[in-house]
Amino acid sequence: MDPVIVVGAGPVGLTLSLALAAQGVPCVLLDEGPGTEEVRLARTVVLREDTADLVERLGAAGLEKDGLRWSGWRSMRRKQLVRDVPLGAGADGSYDAGDSGDVRDFGDAGAAGDQGGPSLPAPLHIPQHALASALRAAVAAAPLVELAPLSRIDTLEQDRDGVTVHTKGSGTTWWRGSYLVGCDGARSTVRKLLDIRFPGRTAVERHAVAALRAELPWPGEAVLHRQPPWRGAGAEVGARPLPDGVWRLDWLLPPRGELVTPDALITRLRDTLAGWCGETPPYELLDTGVHTLHHRLARRWRVQRAFLAGDAAHLLGALGTQGLDEGIRDAENLAWKLAHAWHHRGGDLLLDSYQAERRAAVAARLRAADQSLPILRGGGGLRTLVPGAVRGHDTLLADGHLGRGALGAPPSYSHSPLAPPHAEAHTTVGTPPGAPVADVRVTAPDGTAVRLRERLGQGHPLVILVAPGTGVWDRRHWLTAGIMPRLVEAVEALPSAAELLVTESYPGASAHTVLLVRPDGHLVAAFAGVRPAELFAAARAALGGTPGAGGGDEDGESDENGGGERGAARAPGPRERVHADRTARIN
Structure with a gap:
């Protein structure tokens, strides 16, 4: 059979190509760019434990060197106190961040906390260019993946046996594949050629971002400070550690507002460092930017032999939800199904299940974020709207950042079309059917x-x-x-x-x-x-x-x-x- 054509050589397209190659499926990876990565320390990604394991298993070596697993998660509200109050576990197993204004510690991300809370697998924080570079190196060593740089797709035709695409660029202009997957980002050409609608919400959140080298009081810990007291800080500021003393700082901005000038960003940065450290410590500013988050979901993820994955299929990211993390899960879900269809031919129910499972999982994540946004950004009514009397604002935010609950937990495909009918021989274990198995x-x-x-x-x-x-x-x-x-x-x-x-x-x-x-x-x-x-x-x-x-x-x-x-x-x-x-x- 013809190879699978993957359009877009970002982290999702690279991951999908490697996952297919690992299962004996040849791929053509069409890269619109020159095949190199721009170094941007202010553009980082957070990988949950399972997705970080996946990309490392596919050959992306050195991620722990380029990134950092958080040793803990610290949440501060209203004002900064000089003492830490251990975070307790509620009767329902949830964490209580409280509303007292104390500094609260969400515990060790890699082990159960002192208060008997659940184990929190440590997420990996890494610059996106480091992740993409590691994946590109693995692709270069994969004989079943053909990388075609400077290849921009402009036409797509399907028939009962495969897909034909035309690209503009310096190399081959016509490509033939058995299947095609559009991993070409938010402005996906593949999605437009397939005439798939992409409805949703624009500018759900905006963040000013800065990457800097400095000494902060919480080495190895991610920090979320809500309602900081200094002028111009905004409603929320966060800090995430990277190796070599580098931090990424994010300031929540109004969804629609004036442009953030360099001078205004420097003022925010200095005020924030002074608020955390008592005075502005020495720092080296490495990179800046403004990040706008949208929530969108493609109506369809499959049209005959063509599929969408990653940002081409969905956009999310508010309240700590991780769009790239979900895109890598798209690649993992689709890869084995395409591989089975490629080796054995047929398998429409199996291929249909990709949309049924992944679109439903991302839609649930988007609903959870949209339902939480008015509560977290609007202030009142939390304890009457959110089940569990001990759940607080900070806990909901931590769910997204740490990979728990509706905002962050790995998806379960309990209602998948691939689920077998219940039988008397089935028994119950600690993992529900459709959920990820424990890594024993x-x-x-x-x-x-x-x-x-x-x-x-x-x-x-x-x-x-x-x-x-x-x-x-x-x-x-x-x-x-x-x-x-x-x-x-x-x-x-x-x-x-x-x-x-x-x-x-x-x-x-x-x-x-x-x-x-x-x-x-x-x-x-x-x-x-x-x-x-x-x-x-x-x-x-x-x-x-x-x-x-x-x-x-x-x-x-x-x-x-x-x-x-x-x-x-x-x-x-x-x-x-x-x-x-x-x-x-x-x-």
Whole structure:
């Protein structure tokens, strides 16, 4: 088949190309620019733990060197006091930032706090150019990715077998691909060529931004100061650390207001440093800018063989929500589905699920931000409008920045069209179906112990057996002991190749629980013991059915809305025949 065409070589397009290549799919990456990154320290991104792991797994080395994981999150309200008050945990498990005006500490971002609060995985703060450069280096080393710089797309045509595009530039002008993904940003040419509407709100928030080198009182901690007392500070100012003593400072501006002049920004900066430090300390100003945040959501994310991802599909960012973080999740979700369709042909239900899952997740994030904005920016009514009497303004803001709750938690695809019907064999574990699985230690097929997240993104489902005690056994013994032979047979009979792993324990799971996990790390279902028929049915559903039987037609044709005829009958394939034979024997 022809390669997948990825339009746009920003972090999302680079990540998608690497994720496809990791699953054996060749890509053409059309880059409108010259293939280099402009160094802008005031333009930074925050990656949650799972997305940071993803890009590092794809070969983006050195992110910890270029970025910084926050050691904590500090929130200040109204006035600055000289003492810190530990943050308590409410009866419902939420954090109370309070309204007393005290300095409140949101605890260690990498471990549970002293007050018994939940563990907070540390987000990674990194300049965007450093992330993009690391991804570009990985692309340069990926033989399945062809990077075409100075290639601006201007036409796009689709047919039942693929996509043809024309580009303006110094190189090849016509490109042929099996599928195309527009990762070309907020002003996406692909979105316009597909005639997809992009409604939403303009200038939801504006921030003045400065990157500087200075010594601040909170090394390694992110700071949010609401309603600071000094003149001209605005309603909110935040500081996020970067390596080498560099900080990014953000001042919340009125949504629509006058331009921020260089002199006005310098005044804000000096007043803020003096307010935090008692007097303005020595500093080196490295970069400045004004960042305007919009909230928009594309009506459709798929038109036949063409898809949208990242800023081409959505814009968000108010209240700490992270647009690039969501764009990388788009790439992870779409990559394994395109890879399956590319290798096996067909799979319209599987490809349709990309829009169903990701658009719903981003829409929920946008709704949460839009509902919180009047409360957080308007002041009153918080305790009557927000469930949980102990939740405060600062807690809601911290949710977005730290990756918790509706503003920041990893998405769950519980209502996905790929979710299997409930069966009696299903059991409950600590992870709900559709949510990301816990990153437990597992034993890989070669006998080595690795993190579960390290086995993701290889294009096949994972089957995990919870078997206490296996960690101290030689793998040659436990592979042939107990229920393992039956489970091996059941996994070999699945409708697609899968990897069998073993773990000593999993949150909320009893011994002999079997977990079925999608290639992107979301739980399909958990089973009480080895249940070959139910495991097969769940795996089939998670893959969108098989070509010609509930998952799209053989040639991959779909209608203009991205769907295709489904449900055509066909003879069972060899894996299904093996499954039927073995199920009869085992049961």
